[in-house]
Amino acid sequence: xxxxxxxxxxxxxxxxxKPTIRGKRITVQTILEYLSAGEREEEILKQYxxxxxxDIKACLRFAAELMNRHFVIKDVx
Numbered sequence: 135x136x137x138x139x140x141x142x143x144x145x146x147x148x149x150x151x152k153p154t155i156r157g158k159r160i161t162v163q164t165i166l167e168y169l170s171a172g173e174r175e176e177e178i179l180k181q182y183x184x185x186x187x188x189d190i191k192a193c194l195r196f197a198a199e200l201m202n203r204h205f206v207i208k209d210v211x
Contacts, residue, residue: 138199141192153196155189165193 143157153162160182168178175190 136188138192138195141189142196155185155193158184160185162193162196165190166197169194 141156142153142162143155144151144153145157148154148157149159149161154160155162155165165178165185169175169190175187178190179185179187
């Protein structure tokens with residue numbers, strides 16, 4: 135069974151350590167920004183033919199996993 139980290143990789147030498155898709159220079163952030171702008175999966179795959187549908191799903195799962203974390207917002211003076 136494939137895990138999330140089979141699709142999403144973090145390497146400090148690639149894209150300054152931002153999460154990328156399978157070590158390619160396409161960040162999770164880029165794909166999430168396309169999706170949040172209303173871009174359809176089919177269009178993203180057309181623009182990035184080296185990606186697979188499961189890569190886009192992994193980006194969404196990665197973002198959802200981040201939301202499972204506990205965050206504390208502190209005032210900065």
